[in-house]
Amino acid sequence: MSDSDKTIEQFVQSDYKYGFTTNVETDTAPPGLSEDIVRLISRKKNEPEFMLEWRLKAYRHWLTMEEPKWPNVHYPPIDYQSIIYYAAPKSRKPGPKSLDEVDPAILEMYRKLGISLQEQERLAGVAVDAIMDSVSVGTTLKGQLAEKGIIFCSFTEAILEHPDLIRKWLGSVVPYTDNYFAALNAAVFSDGSFCYIPKGVRCPVELSTYFRINAINTGQFERTLIVADEGAYVSYLEGCTAPMRDENQLHAAVVELVALDNAQIKYSTVQNWYPGDKDGKGGIYNFVTKRGKCAGVNSKISWTQVETGSAITWKYPSCILLGDNSIGEFYSVALTNNCQQADTGTKMIHIGKNTRSTIVSKGISAGRGQNSYRGLVKIMKGATGARNFSQCDSLLIGDKCGAHTFPYIEVNNKTATVEHEASTSKVGEDQVFYLNQRGLSTQDAVSMIVNGFSKEVFKQLPMEFAVEAQKLLGVSLEGSVG
Amino acid sequence: MTTTTQQSKPAPADNAQAHLAAFDTFEKGGARRFPAWVNELRRAGISRFTALGFPTRRLEDWKYTNVAPISQLPFKPAVNPMPVALSAADLARFAFAGLDGSRLVFVNGHFVPGLSAISKLSVGVKLGSLAAAMSSDGDIVKQHLGRYASATDHAFRALNVAFFADGAFIYVPKGVVVEEPIHLLFVAVAGEDGTAAHPRNLIVAEAGSRLKVVESYVSVGSAAGFTNAVTEIAVGEGANVEHCKFQDESLGAFHVATIQSSLARNSRFTSHSISVGAQIARHDINAVMTGEGVECVLNGLYVASGSQLVDHHMVVDHAQPRCASHEFFHGILGGKSRGVFNGKIFVRPGAQQTDAKQTNRNLLLTDDATVDTKPQLEIFADDVKCMHGATVGRLDEDAIFYLRSRGIPHNAARRMLTQAFASNILARIGIEPVRKQLDEFLQSHLDAEIRAVEG
Numbered sequence: 001m002s003d004s005d006k007t008i009e010q011f012v013q014s015d016y017k018y019g020f021t022t023n024v025e026t027d028t029a030p031p032g033l034s035e036d037i038v039r040l041i042s043r044k045k046n047e048p049e050f051m052l053e054w055r056l057k058a059y060r061h062w063l064t065m066e067e068p069k070w071p072n073v074h075y076p077p078i079d080y081q082s083i084i085y086y087a088a089p090k091s092r093k094p095g096p097k098s099l100d101e102v103d104p105a106i107l108e109m110y111r112k113l114g115i116s117l118q119e120q121e122r123l124a125g126v127a128v129d130a131i132m133d134s135v136s137v138g139t140t141l142k143g144q145l146a147e148k149g150i151i152f153c154s155f156t157e158a159i160l161e162h163p164d165l166i167r168k169w170l171g172s173v174v175p176y177t178d179n180y181f182a183a184l185n186a187a188v189f190s191d192g193s194f195c196y197i198p199k200g201v202r203c204p205v206e207l208s209t210y211f212r213i214n215a216i217n218t219g220q221f222e223r224t225l226i227v228a229d230e231g232a233y234v235s236y237l238e239g240c241t242a243p244m245r246d247e248n249q250l251h252a253a254v255v256e257l258v259a260l261d262n263a264q265i266k267y268s269t270v271q272n273w274y275p276g277d278k279d280g281k282g283g284i285y286n287f288v289t290k291r292g293k294c295a296g297v298n299s300k301i302s303w304t305q306v307e308t309g310s311a312i313t314w315k316y317p318s319c320i321l322l323g324d325n326s327i328g329e330f331y332s333v334a335l336t337n338n339c340q341q342a343d344t345g346t347k348m349i350h351i352g353k354n355t356r357s358t359i360v361s362k363g364i365s366a367g368r369g370q371n372s373y374r375g376l377v378k379i380m381k382g383a384t385g386a387r388n389f390s391q392c393d394s395l396l397i398g399d400k401c402g403a404h405t406f407p408y409i410e411v412n413n414k415t416a417t418v419e420h421e422a423s424t425s426k427v428g429e430d431q432v433f434y435l436n437q438r439g440l441s442t443q444d445a446v447s448m449i450v451n452g453f454s455k456e457v458f459k460q461l462p463m464e465f466a467v468e469a470q471k472l473l474g475v476s477l478e479g480s481v482g
Numbered sequence: 483m484t485t486t487t488q489q490s491k492p493a494p495a496d497n498a499q500a501h502l503a504a505f506d507t508f509e510k511g512g513a514r515r516f517p518a519w520v521n522e523l524r525r526a527g528i529s530r531f532t533a534l535g536f537p538t539r540r541l542e543d544w545k546y547t548n549v550a551p552i553s554q555l556p557f558k559p560a561v562n563p564m565p566v567a568l569s570a571a572d573l574a575r576f577a578f579a580g581l582d583g584s585r586l587v588f589v590n591g592h593f594v595p596g597l598s599a600i601s602k603l604s605v606g607v608k609l610g611s612l613a614a615a616m617s618s619d620g621d622i623v624k625q626h627l628g629r630y631a632s633a634t635d636h637a638f639r640a641l642n643v644a645f646f647a648d649g650a651f652i653y654v655p656k657g658v659v660v661e662e663p664i665h666l667l668f669v670a671v672a673g674e675d676g677t678a679a680h681p682r683n684l685i686v687a688e689a690g691s692r693l694k695v696v697e698s699y700v701s702v703g704s705a706a707g708f709t710n711a712v713t714e715i716a717v718g719e720g721a722n723v724e725h726c727k728f729q730d731e732s733l734g735a736f737h738v739a740t741i742q743s744s745l746a747r748n749s750r751f752t753s754h755s756i757s758v759g760a761q762i763a764r765h766d767i768n769a770v771m772t773g774e775g776v777e778c779v780l781n782g783l784y785v786a787s788g789s790q791l792v793d794h795h796m797v798v799d800h801a802q803p804r805c806a807s808h809e810f811f812h813g814i815l816g817g818k819s820r821g822v823f824n825g826k827i828f829v830r831p832g833a834q835q836t837d838a839k840q841t842n843r844n845l846l847l848t849d850d851a852t853v854d855t856k857p858q859l860e861i862f863a864d865d866v867k868c869m870h871g872a873t874v875g876r877l878d879e880d881a882i883f884y885l886r887s888r889g890i891p892h893n894a895a896r897r898m899l900t901q902a903f904a905s906n907i908l909a910r911i912g913i914e915p916v917r918k919q920l921d922e923f924l925q926s927h928l929d930a931e932i933r934a935v936e937g
Contacts, residue, residue: 070542379874381849396864399834405859410546411874414846418875424861424868 029086035059038187041086045156045190048163058176058186065180071343072372072404073312075248075285083250085188085221145203151196152207155223158194165196169227173256173293173320181252182289185221189254192222197232197263206462208237224255228263230296235266237465248276248311253288261296261323266304268461269317270469273309278367280339283311290317294326294352302329303346304460306469308476311340316374318347321355321383328357331457333469335476336369336401345375345392345406350383350416359390362454365401366477372404379416386416394424395453397446397477447474498532500557505644512562512647517616523628527643534637546822546854547764547793552736555708556676559645560590568669568702570597576667576700580915583662584609589669591679591709592648601662606655609664612684615651622653626686630714631742636766638738642712646682649711654691656718663694663913670699670731672707681711685725689718689746694913695725699739699759701732706761711739717749719773724752724912728920730759733788740766745805747773754911755782755794756920758927763792769807770799771833782811783907785924786819786851787931793822798838800829803863806837812907813844814900815851816931823855827870831862840870845877845903847935897932901925 029040038059042052067078145152151162159166176186197203228234238255251273257265267290276283286309292301303317319328330346348357363371373392394403405422427449435445451458451470458466505528513521536553537544566589573587586609587597593611600609608619616623633640650666668681687693699709709731717723723743731737737760745751757763769778784792798807813821827838844853857870877899885895904924911917 394859394861396861396866399864400831401864402860402862404861405857405870407857407872409855409872409874410852411844411846411854412852414849414851414876416846416874419871419873420857421871422857422859422869424859424866426864426866 028084031084032081033059033083033085033188037085041188041190044086045159047159050163050167051159054171054176055187058183059188061177062180062183062187065183067180071314072370072374072406073314073341073343075312078250078285080184086190144205148201148204149198150201150203151194153194155189155192155194155225158225162194162196165227166194166225169225169256169258171256173258173291174254174289179289181287182254185223185252185254185289189221189223192253193224195226195234195236197228197234199229200231202232203234206235206237208239220249220251220253222253224253226256226265226267227258228260228265230261231263232260233264235462236268237462238267238269239272239465248283248285250285251287251310255288255290255317257292257301259292259294259296259299259301259326262298263296264300264302265292266302267292267317268465269305269307270465270472271305271307271309271313272472275309275338275340276311278338280311283340284309286310286313286315288315290315291320292318292328293320294323294328294355296326297323297352298325299323300327300329302331302460304331304457305333305344306457306461306465306472307332307334307342307344308472310342313340313342313344316345316347318349319357320349320351321357322351324352325354326352327355330357330359330361331460332361333364333454333457333473334362334371335364335473336366336371337476338367338369341370343372343374345373347376348378348388350377350379350386350388352383354385355383356387357389359388359392360456361390361392362457363392363394363403364397364450364453364477365394365403366397368400370402370404372406373422374406376408376410377418377420378410379413379418381412383413384415386413388416388418390420392422393453394422395450396424396426446477450477498535501641502528502532504557504559508559508561508645516613517620519624520616520627524644527633527640530633531637531640531644534635534640537637543795543824546820547762547791549762549764551762552708552738555706555736557678558674558676559678559680560592561645561647563592564590566594566597566671568597568671572702573597573667573669576669576698578665578696578915578919580918581663581665581696581913583664585665585667586610586650587667587669588648588650588681589671590677591646591668591681593650604658604660607658607660608651608653610651611648612651612682613648615684619651619653622686623651623684626714626716627684628714630716630744630770631712631740631768636740638710639712639740642680642682642710645678645680646712647680649682649684651683652685652693652695654687654693656688657690658688659692660694663696663916665696665698668697668699668709668711670701670707670709670735672701672703672705672735675706676708677705678708678710681709683711683713685713685715685723687715687717687721687723690720691718692722693724695723696728696913696916697725698728698730699737700730701735701759704732704734706734706736707731708736709739713739713741715741715743715751717743717745717751719746720748721746722750726754726911726913726916727756728916729755729757729763729765731763732759733761733790735760737763739764740768743769743778745769745771745773745776745778748775749773750777752779752912753781754907755780756908757782757784757792757794758924760792761790763790764795765793766795768797768799771802771805774802774804776802776805778805778807779910780807780809781907781910782809783813783904783924784811784821785814785904785927785931786821787815787817787934788819789817790819791822792819794824796825798825798827800827800833800836800838803832803834803836805833807839809840809842810907810910811842812903813842813853814847814904814928814931815844815853816847816935818848818850820851821853821855823853823872824858825870826858826860827868829861829863829866829868833863834865836863836866836868838866838868842872843903844872844874845900846874847876847900847931893932893936897929900928900932904928
């Protein structure tokens with residue numbers, strides 16, 4: 001084994017830094033899934049009748065579906081009857097009015113994660129809707145947003161207080177029939193975030209949700225719905241971590257975005273769920289359906305994601321470009337180390353005229369990680385003048401990892417221009433040597449090369465996230481050198 | 483190791499009964515003239531076919547190609563030679579002028595010595611019908627036949643194994659150079675719908691040899707015939723094989739074919755696939771590197787119009803380190819035609835220093851033409867250079883403007899650019915008379931195509 005290989009070993013063996021659990025009493029439902037559990041969840045959340053009906057329809061439809069087998073990932077079968085579908089922190093009073101009412105232990109956990117709510121509220125000007133085990137713990141900066149007519153609250157609250165909006169938009173982009181995990185989510189989702197930006201309003205702060213799975217054996221099924229009315233703009237951040245557990249936990253979320261005429265939504269994710277240990281034991285199964293609909297003319301939806309965690313990642317943030325001149329963007333960095341597997345990419349469905357989409361995907365594989373890009377660019381017959389540019393690059397570190405590309409391009413209009421390019425390369429010994437020569441340690445050199453490789457995507461992230469993402473990449477990659 | 487993720491359950495063959503019955507008749511009759519070991523292969527083939535059934539669009543490899551028109555055809559395998567009413571003059575238009583080497587003619591998959599011409603061959607070179615070689619050179623044939631083109635996951639290859647009766651056999655011994663290209667001409671004479679030819683070709687080029695082969699598929703008559711061909715090519719250490727396939731069957735015909743090559747250390751293999759004819763044409767072109775230092779080039783040009791569908795599926799399996807592969811495919815689609823491209827590069831664990839490139843460019847001439855392309859990479863080694871690119875679009879307006887500003891009329895400018903797009907691929911053909919003739923043929927073909935588009 002050469003020296004550089006040894007360094008790879010050391011690098012790869014770094015530990016998960018977010019592995020701790022918070023001892024908060026949780027109010028959990030018995031494990032398993034049945035109509036009764038669906039009713040229980042709905043009752044616990046005091047939901048109106050229409051929600052229960054929707055959930056039950058989704059549940060009945062789910063029973064008729066089969067788990068998809070096509071992703072390029074491998075895992076033992078999931079026992080859906082051993083999962084706890086509802087867990088709420090018990091000690092919480094009904095609806096905290098301010099952060100002071102929130103359990104101090106929970107706040108302490110967020111502090112450890114480095115997202116102190118107070119600090120963010122005061123200093124960073126970020127409104128955080130923190131989700132811990134599926135129930136929204138506290139929403140910040142709500143007052144300021146309310147002045148502008150922006151609704152930003154937990155999904156439960158939205159169902160109770162804005163049932164008309166929920167009725168109108170829930171499932172309008174990702175119907176419960178969409179896929180296996182979306183149907184499951186629709187049946188049992190416990191909470192999430194809802195955001196509505198009224199006509200012509202530009203949201204003054206970056207909205208943010210922090211997800212974290214805490215209880216043992218609980219699946220996290222949250223649902224996010226963002227509606228940007230005509231001419232509105234919003235930038236939304238989502239961060240995720242989970243404590244260390246030996247078992248695999250299932251996370252099946254759904255995110256729906258709707259942009260009406262001239263509206264813009266920017267959705268950024270930094271996903272750092274527990275990836276399992278170096279032998280692939282434990283970790284989160286992150287099976288997520290994310291989709292945005294550019295329903296209006298000149299609308300724009302931009303997805304940016306940095307995926308460094310989860311044992312298995314399976315998600316394709318997509319854009320349906322329905323409105324004429326609408327724009328879809330997808331920027332992604334996905335890193336797989338140790339035994340992680342990722343099958344991620346995007347779908348751009350061009351329906352309106354002169355729709356444009358850009359895809360930039362950077363996959364980094366290290367250790368025994370398997371990283372797949374799977375993308376679809378579909379130009380429908382009416383999408384005259386549609387334009388797509390896709391670039392998916394892979395970086396390999398070590399000789400036991402894999403990088404795969406499955407780009408699907410379907411063109412039904414001759415005026416469309418579609419370009420796809422991809423390359424695969426490794427961290428070159430000469431590159432590392434060059435940086436070593438200039439006094440950088442091998443670790444710093446690799447971190448620098450990888451960050452340079454991912455720069456195009458990082459520059460799309462809001463400032464605070466970009467810094468975090470760069471650090472995260474450095475930490476996740478510690479020791480890997482090619 | 484699974485290479486793909488398709489795990490849908492195979493549907494049973496729609497009219498498997500007809501195929502089974504046809505096999506039964508064949509086995510009890512015509513098949514008895516073949517050696518027992520061949521018929522054993524056949525039985526494995528038919529049982530594999532009945533297990534797989536015709537592929538459905540639920541299978542990843544057939545996602546864009548619906549073969550229902552083929553499975554619904556009456557099945558009439560041409561397992562026995564029939565008297566041919568063709569004369570050498572009938573075939574003249576299919577010949578490549580200036581290609582003076584040997585020519586083997588097959589009608590519905592059967593060798594016709596009367597129409598063929600075998601010129602003087604170097605010592606040890608064997609060239610002729612596979613049916614005859616199974617007896618005369620049984621050892622060589624047995625050693626290679628069915629060893630490369632796997633029938634386990636491909637219903638049409640399984641069907642070919644069950645029903646093949648003849649094809650070409652080419653054997654070039656160690657170090658021998660065959661200067662003149664060998665022309666294999668497959669003529670489909672479909673008297674009635676569903677006449678199915680299952681040609682099977684075996685090409686063995688031993689270490690250090692050189693060989694050029696031209697395989698062309700044409701038809702006489704416009705019935706809905708079905709050609710299901712398999713060509714296996716074993717390229718020995720340091721050998722150099724250039725293979726050029728030209729498919730121009732009638733617009734009523736169905737063409738499914740596999741070219742499977744196995745490439746030994748330091749060998750070089752070049753394949754050209756020019757596909758113009760048939761209602762549905764599906765080409766599987768697969769290469770496996772079995773040794774280091776291989777160079778493999780796969781070129782292709784597909785031109786379709788009307789309601790044609792042309793599908794190219796490639797798998798380049800970098801099973802060994804230090805190999806290079808290049809795929810260049812251009813498509814020109816008019817009318818309501820559909821083009822499908824799937825070029826998979828597979829880099830096995832340990833196949834370091836692989837250099838693989840894949841390019842697919844498509845030109846859409848009409849509003850109703852469509853393209854589905856999937857340039858796919860699966861990489862399990864780190865020290866590799868892999869690139870792929872795909873584009874779909876129409877002619878570059880700037881280029882048209884450039885030509886028009888120099889006094890060239892709009893239509894002429896379009897023709898020039900379209901022809902240049904096709905010539906990009908044809909220019910790679912190393913067999914000069916073939917390149918020249920195909921270039922001329924495509925010029926007039928594309929001219930007609932563009933005129934049709936312009937009304």
